[in-house]
Amino acid sequence: xxxxxxxxxxxxxxxxxxxxxxxxxxxxxxxxxxxxxxxxxxxxxxxxxxxxxxxxxxxxxxxxxxxxxxxxxxxxxxxxxxxxxxxxx
Amino acid sequence: xxxxxxxxxxxxxxxxxxxxxxxxxxxxxxxxxxxxxxxxxxxxxxxxxxxxxxxxxxxxxxxxxxxxxxxxxxxxxxxxxxxxxxxxxxxxxxxxxxxxxxxxxxxxxxxxxxxxxxxxxxxxxxxxxxxxxxxxxxxxxxxxxxxxxxxxxxxxxxxxxxxxxxxxxxxxxxxxxxxxxxxxxxxxxxxxxxxxxxxxxxxxxxxxxxxxxxxxxxxxxxxxxxxxxxxxxxxxxxxxxxxxxxxxxxxxxxxxxxxxxxxxxxxxxxxxxxxxxxxxxxxxxxxxxxxxxxxxxxxxxxxxxxxxxxxxxxxxxxxxxxxxxxxxxxxxxxxxxxxxxxxxxxxxxxxxxxxxxxxxxxxxxxxxxxxxxxxxxxxxxxxxxxxxxxxxxxxxxxxxxxxxxxxxxxxxxxxxxxxxxxxxxxxxxxxxxxxxxxxxxxxxxxxxxxxxxxxxxxxxxxxxxxxxxxxxxxxxxxxxxxxxxxxxxxxxxxxxxxxxxxxxxxxxxxxxxxxxxxxxxxxxxxxxxxxxxxxxxxxxxxxxxxxxxxxxxxxxxxxxxxxxxxxxxxxxxxxxxxxxxxxxxxxxxxxxxxxxxxxxxxxxxx
Numbered sequence: 041x042x043x044x045x046x047x048x049x050x051x052x053x054x055x056x057x058x059x060x061x062x063x064x065x066x067x068x069x070x071x072x073x074x075x076x077x078x079x080x081x082x083x084x085x086x087x088x089x090x091x092x093x094x095x096x097x098x099x100x101x102x103x104x105x106x107x108x109x110x111x112x113x114x115x116x117x118x119x120x121x122x123x124x125x126x127x128x129x
Numbered sequence: 130x131x132x133x134x135x136x137x138x139x140x141x142x143x144x145x146x147x148x149x150x151x152x153x154x155x156x157x158x159x160x161x162x163x164x165x166x167x168x169x170x171x172x173x174x175x176x177x178x179x180x181x182x183x184x185x186x187x188x189x190x191x192x193x194x195x196x197x198x199x200x201x202x203x204x205x206x207x208x209x210x211x212x213x214x215x216x217x218x219x220x221x222x223x224x225x226x227x228x229x230x231x232x233x234x235x236x237x238x239x240x241x242x243x244x245x246x247x248x249x250x251x252x253x254x255x256x257x258x259x260x261x262x263x264x265x266x267x268x269x270x271x272x273x274x275x276x277x278x279x280x281x282x283x284x285x286x287x288x289x290x291x292x293x294x295x296x297x298x299x300x301x302x303x304x305x306x307x308x309x310x311x312x313x314x315x316x317x318x319x320x321x322x323x324x325x326x327x328x329x330x331x332x333x334x335x336x337x338x339x340x341x342x343x344x345x346x347x348x349x350x351x352x353x354x355x356x357x358x359x360x361x362x363x364x365x366x367x368x369x370x371x372x373x374x375x376x377x378x379x380x381x382x383x384x385x386x387x388x389x390x391x392x393x394x395x396x397x398x399x400x401x402x403x404x405x406x407x408x409x410x411x412x413x414x415x416x417x418x419x420x421x422x423x424x425x426x427x428x429x430x431x432x433x434x435x436x437x438x439x440x441x442x443x444x445x446x447x448x449x450x451x452x453x454x455x456x457x458x459x460x461x462x463x464x465x466x467x468x469x470x471x472x473x474x475x476x477x478x479x480x481x482x483x484x485x486x487x488x489x490x491x492x493x494x495x496x497x498x499x500x501x502x503x504x505x506x507x508x509x510x511x512x513x514x515x516x517x518x519x520x521x522x523x524x525x526x527x528x529x530x531x532x533x534x535x536x537x538x539x540x541x542x543x544x545x546x547x548x549x550x551x552x553x554x555x556x557x558x559x560x561x562x563x564x565x566x567x568x569x570x571x572x573x574x575x576x577x578x579x580x581x582x583x584x585x586x587x588x589x590x591x592x593x594x595x596x597x598x599x600x601x602x603x604x605x606x607x608x609x610x611x612x613x614x615x616x617x618x619x620x621x622x623x624x625x626x627x628x629x630x631x632x633x634x635x636x637x638x639x640x641x642x643x644x645x646x647x648x649x650x651x652x653x654x655x656x657x658x659x660x661x662x663x664x665x666x667x668x669x670x671x672x673x674x675x676x677x678x679x680x681x682x683x684x685x686x687x688x689x690x691x692x693x694x695x696x697x698x699x700x701x702x703x704x705x706x707x708x709x710x711x712x713x714x715x716x717x718x719x720x721x722x723x724x725x726x727x728x729x730x731x732x733x734x735x
Binding site for chain 2: 044049052053056060063064067070071072075076077078079081082085086087088089090092093094096097098100101102104105107108109111112115116119123124125126127
């Protein structure tokens with residue numbers, strides 16, 4: 041079993057939880073929030089699309105892709121800073 | 130050279146190997162195009178496309194054969210993030226995504242886009258809640274994780290049952306799709322096509338398990354993405370929407386909305402044809418109240434289902450590290466995104482082609498007799514996938530007099546737009562790749578859960594490696610055959626069964642999986658209660674609405690996880706709190722799972 045102290049583990053997990061919650065809030069907004077108001081958003085136009093349609097066909101998808109890349113990057117940073125990242129194999 | 134160093138040389142050479150493969154496939158497309166110029170028939174081209182690609186996949190399956198247990202179950206845990214991303218994308222995008230999605234958007238408009246949002250956003254849950262932690266755990270299968278994390282064979286068995294039901298529902302739809310495509314391309318009866326499809330699927334997975342499936346799925350992704358994008362780029366260029374039409378079809382959407390008004394969209398058709406539909410739903414209109422509710426509930430079910438489907442989760446067990454697992458989810462979604470943001474564009478272009486009377490391809494509002502004499506109308510009418518009828522007898526084809534099946538949008542668009550036959554062959558090969566790759570992942574998920582968790586962990590823990598692998602392969606054969614037998618009965622349409630699989634998985638597995646990582650207090654009793662209560666209540670509700678019961682606040686058979694999931698959560702939390710907390714060893718396991726450093730919780734071969 042590894043030699044990481046309980047304090048380091050707790051601090052690392054607290055940061056991980058914070059990041060996860062932020063990611064899930066953004067996820068929630070673009071999964072449900074914007075689509076709930078799709079009808080109103082359709083009154084606006086974005087690069088030629090009705091906005092509500094655009095968000096479902098493309099906008100949310102782009103946000104999801106960027107969000108996962110951000111998560112991978114930010115979590116790696118947390119792991120490195122806490123000294124719990126994997127040794128390079 | 131030893132087995133070990135041979136495989137590391139292979140990993141280093143992956144970009145080169147798949148680069149050559151992609152080049153070879155493009156050369157094959159060009160060769161077919163040349164043959165077409167010399168007068169080869171469309172049918173022959175279709176047969177060559179299917180035969181050539183399936184032959185290549187089978188070859189990869191043969192070369193990846195293995196007798197090692199961790200190669201068979203988790204591809205030796207050495208699949209680089211990018212390639213695992215491609216394999217996951219192929220694993221993920223099924224015959225339904227490839228063939229039915231654009232058609233669904235064509236007919237369903239905005240409401241159908243809930244699938245597009247749900248099937249992409251689910252990966253945020255996979256990346257944030259599950260994949261890296263399960264990778265650290267070091268399990269072979271999803272029930273392996275449930276069984277070890279919660280302890281006890283009962284939890285393991287419950288997970289196996291949910292997994293088998295969810296995946297089997299899904300796999301019959303995929304075998305059905307391979308049968309449909311094979312029967313059309315090779316001109317054999319559907320019942321024979323199903324078994325032909327199964328043969329191809331098994332050739333990819335039997336000998337090499339996860340290792341073979343991984344490398345064939347990468348190859349299948351390359352075929353399916355080329356087959357999906359090429360026709361769209363081609364069509365868009367022809368219509369002057371530029372090289373990257375996905376960002377430029379806003380004007381096409383606006384034009385479709387104008388045309389819908391012009392053609393009086395929404396007038397109910399006065400005739401009906403079995404399995405065919407006329408266009409009645411506006412393309413971009415979203416609706417409020419119930420429509421918005423239905424949209425977000427469907428999104429929710431598809432997302433949580435994504436994060437609970439074992440054939441997807443187990444792909445992330447194959448990466449070399451936790452970091453690679455995380456990156457691999459990101460790559461997966463990027464590769465999936467390429468197809469999913471193209472599907473609405475394709476649906477829009479096809480609709481525009483059909484509706485716009487100022488285009489040569491437009492048919493609505495044109496003289497009925499002229500439309501009737503078009504080649505593609507005749508061809509698809511003959512096979513019962515399309516029908517036109519001058520219901521009001523005015524000699525003009527109205528929007529509610531044109532009926533077709535959703536699948537046609539992808540399959541027939543090349544012909545509607547007047548593209549060469551080589552494109553139709555390519556699209557058939559792409560659909561075949563999509564259905565085969567998903568079927569392979571699902572069959573392997575089922576067979577591995579039964580061989581590793583049911584047979585080895587529960588029935589005969591003393592079985593040696595050789596015996597375990599034989600059992601795994603025999604099971605694969607039987608489950609595949611059972612799937613094909615059910616598929617040949619043609620019980621449901623492709624998409625209905627697919628959505629059910631997501632709801633089953635979400636109802637039974639989502640909370641036990643998530644809380645296993647995120648709630649240290651969660652114990653075996655709670656997990657079992659969660660799986661059983663969620664799965665049983667969800668299934669009971671499905672049974673109720675499917676047999677004509679009145680759906681409760683719009684929760685129909687596509688969304689039954691909305692019932693199953695809360696039941697699962699409540700049962701799991703309540704029962705956990707009523708029973709003792711898990712022992713120290715399990716709590717330490719959870720601590721270890723949460724940090725990337727150190728050995729995996731389960732040893733490398735267990």
